[in-house]
Amino acid sequence: MYDYLIIGAGAAGCSIAHFLKKAGKNVAIIDRDGVASGASGAAGAFLSPLAGKKNLYNSFVNDSLSFSLDFYKKLSSESLIKRGVLRVADKNFSKETLNELKNEHYSSKKLQTLCSDFKEIEGFFYKNAGHINPAEISKKMIAECDFYKKEIVELTYKEGVYEADGVRAKSVILTQGVSSSLVDAPYIEINPIFGLRLDAKTTTKIPFNIHKSISISTNKKDNTIAIGATQQRHDSTQMLCNTSCDKCSFYVDDQKAQVEYLLKKAYELIELKDLEVIKTYKGARASIKSYFPVVGELIDYEATLEKHPSIKNGTKIPKESLLYHQNIYIINALGSRGFVFAPYLAKILSQYLLEKKEIADEISTQKLFFKYARKKRD
Ligand SMILES: Cc1cc2nc3c(=O)[nH]c(=O)nc-3n(C[C@H](O)[C@H](O)[C@H](O)COP(=O)(O)OP(=O)(O)OC[C@H]3O[C@@H](n4cnc5c(N)ncnc54)[C@H](O)[C@@H]3O)c2cc1C
The missing domain is CATH 3.50.50.60 (FAD/NAD(P)-binding domain)
Structure with a gap:
């Protein structure tokens, strides 16, 4: 009992x-x-703050983040890689929004000195971010x-x-x-939101996580990186998600396109030398x-x-x-x-x-x- x-x-x-x-x-x-x-096996699993003017939701996210980073560090410091995240502006997060907390601005020139593989991008650096191995x-x-x-x-x-x-x-x-x-x-x-993330090998040394609509992780202990994630809703006839992603035709048929999408987005941020995709992970997030x-x-x-x-x-x-x-x-x-x-x-x-x-x-x-x-x- x-x-x-x-x-x-x-x-x-x-x-x-x-x-x-x-x-x-x-x-x-x-x-x-x-x-x-x-879903947990498919996660990046990136741990990042939510930018923008303080409100009930982003305060909840950021309080959770501080608690969880601390929790993971105590549970297993070797499983947490905490090197921060570079946030690059996109249509959802403007430069002004990303700079709300007066984070350090990284110019394209500064990024090039940190890693010559960065593309012509700029962004804001958030220290309180990392990623873990979810399993x-x-x-x-x-x-x-x-x-x-x-x-x-x-x-x-x-x-x-x-x-x-x-x-x-x-x-x-x-x-x-x-x-x-x-x-x-x-x-x-609950509505399912499907997603795919991939793990890849690269000889590029990425100094911190990078995020602009998708995330790229810094190198893990085995030198692999994670890139994630796509977001797709079932169409209305398939809203009930009772099967595993591997058995779902909606998902399986679309896998190649999702991998290509993630890599295209990643290359807009940084050159990933000698890239080899080694594994893809699929899952459905539960969302309300x-x-x-x-x-x-x-x-x-x-x-x-x-x-x-x-x-x-x-x-x-x-x-x-x-x-x-x-x-x-x-x-x-x-x-x-x-x-x-x-x-x-x-x-x-x-x-x-x-x-x-x-x-x-x-x-x-x-x-x-x-x-x-x-x-x-x-
Ligand atoms: C592609 C992708 C990328 C993501 N990236 C991130 C990220 O970078 N950072 C982040 O924080 N989050 C990320 N997420 C979200 C995160 O993975 C989910 O929010 C989280 O894993 C949900 O956890 P959960 O325990 O609620 O659900 P799940 O991990 O889905 O666990 C539910 C479990 O319940 C079991 N179960 C259900 N019913 C039964 C039953 N009747 N009998 C026995 N077992 C049952 C299922 O087998 C399943 O294992 C990502 C998600 C996806 C899909």
Whole structure:
């Protein structure tokens, strides 16, 4: 009998497993394909700040980043490569936006002195950035937890105990990414955003990560680099992402074009000498409209609306009066910043579970619940 059963061993699941285990809980984690096999295995995994005038979202991203960089350094300093990132202006981030925090400007001449392979570009240098090996980090996070490779098709609940394919626990945390949720939560409207990243060999020595719509990493220990990532939404007939990327015709047919796109974008920034693509990785990011991730206790949608039908017309009901699925929690919708968000969200959820510390409204299940209930009032 476990205290917590976590379903999904990506960045989200491994992070919360780690925090709960460290707090002395008995934790099991399950994944049908192994650790970091979903979006998490495909991630760059670049850890970069979000530029621009301070607002709720970029403050959340940048707070997560500081926490997570520190967390990864303590967990495994050799798995974190923190040499900063050069941000080059594009249509989404103008020079003014990138210079909001008065970052150091790197002229084309200065870049040439650092590495003669830089193209005629200029940018702003952000020190607080790096990248990690996502699979290595995920495995380290759950080194002390019990891991089961199983596909869970059903969760049963009897006399205060959950059971998933023979594994029993008092509480369940769903960290399933784009897969269909094992517990009905229609108000968490996940959209998959596909992506491809590649690893390549090059003799060019890249002094720091570079980002302009795509990212190029500095050289890793084995001298390879990561280039990522493309972003593609399923067309409307394929919105439900229930298959692995390798089996999805939408994806497989498009792979060559995506690799070419990434390389073309990379060459606009730097000459990559003796380049050889050694591996491509594919995955689907789970995203919701607000871009904020979601964390907390799962609300029973139907039962709550049956008890409080006036919620549909905008009546405010205190959080405590909503009806919840017993001891079921979620971390999801990490979007394109899964490894930036995951440890921070795990800290937030563990503090909620162990200390009853409130979860901020913008990332709460309640916010999505009220919004969805009002939208669906007809
Ligand atoms: C190409 C690409 C590049 C990216 N680059 C970056 C980056 O540079 N930096 C960054 O921070 N983020 C990046 N991301 C985003 C990041 O990878 C994701 O946000 C993050 O990995 C999501 O983690 P997760 O744990 O929520 O989901 P996932 O990693 O998808 O994990 C969910 C897991 O749940 C398992 N699962 C689901 N249902 C069941 C079930 N019923 N039974 C058993 N197992 C189940 C799945 O097998 C899967 O392994 C990138 C994503 C992609 C696709």
